[in-house]
Amino acid sequence: AQKVTQAQTEISVVEKEDVTLDCVYETRDTTYYLFWYKQPPSGELVFLIRRNSFDEQNEISGRYSWNFQKSTSSFNFTITASQVVDSAVYFCALSERNTGGFKTIFGAGTRLFVKA
Amino acid sequence: GAVVSQHPSRVICKSGTSVKIECRSLDFQATTMFWYRQFPKQSLMLMATSNEGSKATYEQGVEKDKFLINHASLTLSTLTVTSAHPEDSSFYICSARTSTYQETQYFGPGTRLLVL
Numbered sequence: 001a002q003k004v005t006q007a008q009t010e011i012s013v014v015e016k017e018d019v020t021l022d023c024v025y026e027t028r029d030t031t032y033y034l035f036w037y038k039q040p041p042s043g044e045l046v047f048l049i050r051r052n053s054f055d056e057q058n059e060i061s062g063r064y065s066w067n068f069q070k071s072t073s074s075f076n077f078t079i080t081a082s083q084v085v086d087s088a089v090y091f092c093a094l095s096e097r098n099t100g101g102f103k104t105i106f107g108a109g110t111r112l113f114v115k116a
Numbered sequence: 117g118a119v120v121s122q123h124p125s126r127v128i129c130k131s132g133t134s135v136k137i138e139c140r141s142l143d144f145q146a147t148t149m150f151w152y153r154q155f156p157k158q159s160l161m162l163m164a165t166s167n168e169g170s171k172a173t174y175e176q177g178v179e180k181d182k183f184l185i186n187h188a189s190l191t192l193s194t195l196t197v198t199s200a201h202p203e204d205s206s207f208y209i210c211s212a213r214t215s216t217y218q219e220t221q222y223f224g225p226g227t228r229l230l231v232l
Contacts, residue, residue: 033219043154043207044225052219091159095219101148102219106160 003027004094006107013082014115020078021110023092027073029053033095033102034075036066039109040088048090051075082114119143120212122224129200130232137195137227139210146212149193150221151185154207166193200231 003026013019036048051068059066063080079086089111095104119142129135148167152160166172166187174180184196197204207228211221
């Protein structure tokens with residue numbers, strides 16, 4: 001069965017600090033996709049990244065970076081030099097093939113507070 | 117591209133009434149749409165999967181007679197909360213995917229439902 005664990009419920013940092021959000025997943029499939037989404041107070045999910053199971057290259061996009069480690073089933077997300085606007089809930093998600101197509105499940109989310 | 121809209125963005129209704137929420141894919145054809153529910157400070161929970169032209173598949177514990185889903189076209193799915201009660205108050209989010217990139221869902225902005 002699919003499972004996504006975000007052990008950090010809330011994280012509070014001061015602006016300009018770096019912060020890493022952890023995500024550990026479980027799947028029996030060899031083909032799967034991992035996602036990170038940001039949910040600001042408005043509620044709308046903002047897509048951040050998609051990574052397939054065959055691509056373990058880490059990725060950097062501006063202040064955001066992702067570390068995908070299949071050996072530990074982790075897909076961690078780091079924000080460098082955090083800003084107040086980064087305050088939001090961040091969800092890690094796993095999409096795995098199921099009857100009828102891919103099914104996506106979300107982790108519980110990590111609420112990030114960035115203080116000025 | 118890949119924009120999904122929801123209408124209304126928020127709705128307040130009296131207990132016992134029915135509420136319809138629309139989900140539209142604006143610039144692509146969505147063979148499959150998903151409906152999620154998110155209670156405050158919780159994660160997104162999948163309620164049902166709907167494929168165009170066929171009956172929706174509901175997740176365990178979701179009452180299909182209470183949450184009516186119609187996916188009559190490749191760009192529109194509707195969720196009707198029948199005989200709404202205060203415990204149905206939640207944030208409802210739809211998503212859509214194409215037949216080509218089944219692992220990726222495009223999310224709508226969500227609908228906040230408050231049942232008085």
